[in-house]
Amino acid sequence: MSTLEIRGLRASVVGKEILQGIDLTVSSGEVHAVMGPNGAGKSTLSAVVMGKPGYQVLGGSVTLDGRDMLALPTWERAVAGLHLVMQYPSEVPGVSLIDAMSEAFAARGRDTSGLADLLGAEADRIGFERRFLERSLNVDLSGGEKKRNETLQMAVLGPKIAILDELDSGLDIDALRDCARRVEDMSNEGLGVLVITHYSRLLTELKPDHVHILVKGRIVASGGPELADQLDTDGYAAFAAPEDLVADAPTPARPVERPGSLNDLFAI
Amino acid sequence: MSVLSPVSMPTTDEEIWRYSRIEELDLSRYETAASVTTVLDAEGLQVEFVAVPEGFSLPDVFAELNAEHMSATVIKVPAHKVVQAPVIVTHQVDLGGVATFPRLIIEAGENSEVTVIERFVTSDDLSPEALVVPVVQVVASQSARVRYLAINQLGDKVWQIGHQQGLGLKDSDLQMATVALGGDYARMRTDVRVAGPGASAKQVALYFAGDDQMHDFRTIQDHDAPYTHSDLLFKGAVQGHARSVYTGLIKIREHARGTAAFQTNRNLTLSEGSWAESVPNLEIETNDVKCSHASTVGPIDEDQRFYLESRGIDPSVAERLVVLGFFDEVLAQLPAGDLVDDLRARVAAKLGAGVR
Numbered sequence: 001m002s003t004l005e006i007r008g009l010r011a012s013v014v015g016k017e018i019l020q021g022i023d024l025t026v027s028s029g030e031v032h033a034v035m036g037p038n039g040a041g042k043s044t045l046s047a048v049v050m051g052k053p054g055y056q057v058l059g060g061s062v063t064l065d066g067r068d069m070l071a072l073p074t075w076e077r078a079v080a081g082l083h084l085v086m087q088y089p090s091e092v093p094g095v096s097l098i099d100a101m102s103e104a105f106a107a108r109g110r111d112t113s114g115l116a117d118l119l120g121a122e123a124d125r126i127g128f129e130r131r132f133l134e135r136s137l138n139v140d141l142s143g144g145e146k147k148r149n150e151t152l153q154m155a156v157l158g159p160k161i162a163i164l165d166e167l168d169s170g171l172d173i174d175a176l177r178d179c180a181r182r183v184e185d186m187s188n189e190g191l192g193v194l195v196i197t198h199y200s201r202l203l204t205e206l207k208p209d210h211v212h213i214l215v216k217g218r219i220v221a222s223g224g225p226e227l228a229d230q231l232d233t234d235g236y237a238a239f240a241a242p243e244d245l246v247a248d249a250p251t252p253a254r255p256v257e258r259p260g261s262l263n264d265l266f267a268i
Numbered sequence: 269m270s271v272l273s274p275v276s277m278p279t280t281d282e283e284i285w286r287y288s289r290i291e292e293l294d295l296s297r298y299e300t301a302a303s304v305t306t307v308l309d310a311e312g313l314q315v316e317f318v319a320v321p322e323g324f325s326l327p328d329v330f331a332e333l334n335a336e337h338m339s340a341t342v343i344k345v346p347a348h349k350v351v352q353a354p355v356i357v358t359h360q361v362d363l364g365g366v367a368t369f370p371r372l373i374i375e376a377g378e379n380s381e382v383t384v385i386e387r388f389v390t391s392d393d394l395s396p397e398a399l400v401v402p403v404v405q406v407v408a409s410q411s412a413r414v415r416y417l418a419i420n421q422l423g424d425k426v427w428q429i430g431h432q433q434g435l436g437l438k439d440s441d442l443q444m445a446t447v448a449l450g451g452d453y454a455r456m457r458t459d460v461r462v463a464g465p466g467a468s469a470k471q472v473a474l475y476f477a478g479d480d481q482m483h484d485f486r487t488i489q490d491h492d493a494p495y496t497h498s499d500l501l502f503k504g505a506v507q508g509h510a511r512s513v514y515t516g517l518i519k520i521r522e523h524a525r526g527t528a529a530f531q532t533n534r535n536l537t538l539s540e541g542s543w544a545e546s547v548p549n550l551e552i553e554t555n556d557v558k559c560s561h562a563s564t565v566g567p568i569d570e571d572q573r574f575y576l577e578s579r580g581i582d583p584s585v586a587e588r589l590v591v592l593g594f595f596d597e598v599l600a601q602l603p604a605g606d607l608v609d610d611l612r613a614r615v616a617a618k619l620g621a622g623v624r
Contacts, residue, residue, distance in 0.1 A: 050578055053570060078580030090575040094593020103589065104579040136593065137575075153579060 002081060002160035002192060003027045004049075008060035010217075011048045013252055017058065018044045020217035024194070026161055031184075031193045033203055033228065036214035037236040037245045042196045043087060045214070046165040050084040051077055054252025064161065079107055081160030085150045087169055092137040097149065100137060101156055108157075115156075122152045127178045143170030151179040154186070161192040168202035180205035200228045215240040270300055272367055275329050284328075287513040287545055288484050289453045293427065298367035298399045303339035305370060308356040314344035321375055321407050323435045327457065330429045334403040338371035343384060347377035347409070354383040354415075354605055361388060361426055364396035372404040376412040376440075383415040383603045390423030390450065398423075402430040408440035410464065415443045415603035419611070422450035424481065430456045436496075438464030445602050447611055448475040448483050449618060455484035462489075462496035471500040474598040476615055477510035477542075487516040489531065491524035491557075500531045503598050505591060506542035507619075515547040518561065522553040531561040536568060536594060538587070588619050 009022040018041040026032050036042050048055045049062055051074040062069040069077050078084075092100070098119060105112045123130050128148040138146050147167060154162055164183065168176055183206055187193050195206060203211075203225070211227035212219045213236075220239050221227060230238070236245055272295040278285045307315065317340040326332050343355055359370050376382050388400060400422065408414040422428060428451050436442040442462075448454055460469040475483040483506075489498040504512045518529045535544040548561040568590050576586035595615055599608055 052574055052578075073583070074574065074577040075580050075582050075586075078578055084578050086575070086578070090569070090571040092572045092575060092590065092593060094596035095576070095589045099589060100576060100579055100581065103576075103581045103585050107580045107582055107585070157579065 001028050002065050004082070004161040004192060004194070005063045006049065006060070009045075009048065009062060010058040010060050011044060012056045012058055013044060013054065018217050019048065021060065022214075022217070022219060024212065024219070026192045026194050028160065028190045028192045029187060030210065031187050031195065031206065031208045032210045032212065033208035034194065034196045034212045034214050034219075035198070035200070035228065035231060037240065038198070039216075040214045041217040042198070042214055043165055046084055046163045046196055049163060050074055050082065075107065078104075078159070083154050083157060083159035083162040085154055085162060085164045085167055087166040089138045089146045089150055091139045093139055095137050096134045097137055097153070098133055101153065104157060118156055119152070122155050126152050126155070126182050127175070128152050144172050144175030147171045147175055147179050151182050155182055159191065161194065162186075164193065164195040166197060167195065168197055168199065176202065177205055200232045203228050213239045216244045272296065272298055272300060272333070275333065278328060284457075284486055284515070286515075288455060289482055292453070295367070297365070297397075299365060300337050301363065301366040301368055303368040303370040304360040304362070305339060305341055306358050306360075307341060308358070309353045310343060310355045313351065313355070314346070315342055317342045317373070321373060321405060323407065323461075323463070324405050324433050327431065327459070330401050331403055331431050334369045334371055334401050334431070337367075337369040338403070339369060340371040340373065342373045343375070343382070345376045345380040345382045345412075348379050349377070350381040351383070354385050354603070356385045356387065358387040358389060359400070359402070361390050361398050361400055361422055362394050362396055364398055367399040367401060370400070370402045372402070374404070374406040374414065374416065376406075376408050376414045378409045379411040380409070381413040383417075383605070385417045385419065385604065385607065387419045387421065388428065388450070389421045390426060395423045395425050397425045398427070400426060400428045400430070402428070404432050406432075406434045406442065406444065408434070408436045408442040408467075410438045411440060412437075413441045415445070417445040417447070417603050418456070419607070420446070420448040420450050420454055421614070422454065424450065424479065425452050426450065426454075427452055428454040428456070432456060432458040434458075434460040434469060436460065436462045436464065436467035436469050439466035440464065441468050443470045443472070443603060445471070446473040446475070447602065447604075448473065449614055451481060451483070453482045453484065455486075457486040459488040459490060460498065461492050462498055463492040465493050465495045467493060468497040470498070470601075471502070472598050472601050473502040473504070474595050474602075474611075474615070475502070475504040475512060476595075476618055477504075477506050477512055478618055478621065479508045479510060482511040482513075484513045485515070487514070489516070489518045489529055491520040491527045491529060494524055495526040496524060497527070498529045501598060501601070502533045503535075503595060504544065505536040505538055505594070506544050507538040509539075509541040511543045513545045515549065516561070517549045517551060518559060520552045520554060520557050520559065525554050525556040527554075527556075528558040530559070533563045534594070535565040536591060537566060538568065538591070588616065591619055592616060
């Protein structure tokens with residue numbers, strides 16, 4: 001039995017406070033959905049819990065089975081049992097899924113001898129073509145293939161708690177169903193799931209036990225699956241003032257490439 | 269052996285020497301010597317030196333010094349002959365205080381095919397203060413397919429100032445590749461002239477400098493005939509206090525209509541103290557061309573690193589994966605045969621050694 005506990009979590013991006021005190025507890029086998037409009041801080045929540053650079057924690061705590069996650073670098077959080085399924089998985093040219101998973105296994109002290117078979121079996125199960133296993137991570141994959149790839153990695157790594165950041169963005173209904181089923185199977189086997197989403201579409205595939213509404217960096221309502229139904233009918237307007245439903249949350253600035261070089265491709 | 273006579277040295281005021289360390293070079297510290305050169309797998313090929321082939325100029329004083337002092341190796345491939353195994357030419361640079369002037373001439377006859385790998389090597393346990401001034405001249409005759417790869421595994425006190433000159437005639441297919449890992453200051457000017465219709469040239473390089481090393485590349489893609497094609501991919505990384513320079517020129521002459529030329533240079537700066545410069549240039553004298561260049565200098569992509577770390581991969585391992593992945597695109601294109609694994613391992617080892 002594992003528990004992710006988020007207490008009073010406050011965080012900022014480029015000096016602006018986005019999370020204004022989040023409390024959430026996710027235990028093994030539970031599926032929690034955090035729903036919110038654009039700019040509510042949904043992706044910030046997943047980024048801060050996983051330790052993405054560019055976000056400042058202002059207060060509060062994140063623990064996994066009592067262990068302080070905020071004190072650990074990202075990779076140690078993952079080894080401890082946290083996993084993030086990304087909304088926009090990065091392309092990593094020249095690094096194959098097998099290479100990455102080998103290193104991820106090595107970091108966990110896991111034997112890699114059966115890894116290729118495991119990856120193959122999981123690829124078949126999630127409907128991810130085996131030929132992609134040896135290609136560069138996420139390069140030239142469609143939106144659906146990327147999310148199958150993300151789900152596959154989660155299944156292979158077997159975390160205690162998984163955060164699914166907008167799993168339903170950029171993929172077709174078949175891929176969504178395949179991914180949701182795999183998550184559900186893992187949840188039945190004990191995975192704790194925190195699914196972050198804008199729409200209730202995903203929740204018709206992946207049934208949450210608990211639903212939380214996030215608006216402007218705070219959880220304004222928590223309840224059972226019926227809360228998602230109510231949201232479907234009434235929209236976010238029932239939970240938030242109109243002025244809180246507009247702006248996108250800022251994202252950290254990317255490193256500026258050094259001036260003096262011609263950094264852009266330009267053609268004649 | 270004789271002490272090198274003083275010559276009029278270039279200065280960094282000249283564009284093609286800009287950013288270089290040429291002003292640190294003191295020729296009087298070196299005595300001339302014959303290059304210690306071995307050739308493997310050249311069976312059946314004509315190797316005696318007759319004359320320098322036509323079609324090449326001496327672009328600077330170092331090419332002139334090479335002409336004066338050269339130790340020549342010639343590989344002549346008869347017309348229509350396909351040479352299966354790569355010919356491997358190795359220059360052993362183990363002696364300090366000397367300057368050597370290897371000249372390699374590759375003349376591939378009409379419709380012939382050959383791969384030549386030229387290695388510049390210092391024994392692992394030695395660190396000589398030597399100067400190497402190599403020149404390679406490659407002629408791909410009509411319809412010939414020529415692959416050339418230079419590998420720099422020189423010691424960390426060796427200076428190299430070299431020239432690669434390629435000439436592609438009608439319908440030929442020429443590749444000029446370089447892997448640079450060694451040297452203190454290692455410069456290579458690599459010029460390819462596609463001089464017959466239908467000629468195609470590819471230039472690729474992998475360079476990786478650490479500590480206080482500097483790698484310096486100047487490239488020219490010279491389109492001197494219509495319907496010619498050239499493609500260049502240079503990828504480099506610098507760590508520690510290392511530096512690198514890439515300047516590349518695509519030159520398309522007035523009569524070279526229907527030409528396509530591409531140039532890509534990407535650089536990773538892996539430490540705060542490292543420095544890389546990339547300067548692409550175009551000189552186009554006709555319309556009817558397809559041409560592009562791309563150039564980047566910067567650290568490892570933060571999103572790529574975070575993605576791997578979020579899977580539970582230690583940052584130093586993630587960095588190694590990303591850098592090796594970055595170089596894989598070049599390694600996959602090298603005509604290095606069995607040597608590719610060794611080169612990849614050397615890059616990985618150098619990365620490991622650079623983590624502080």
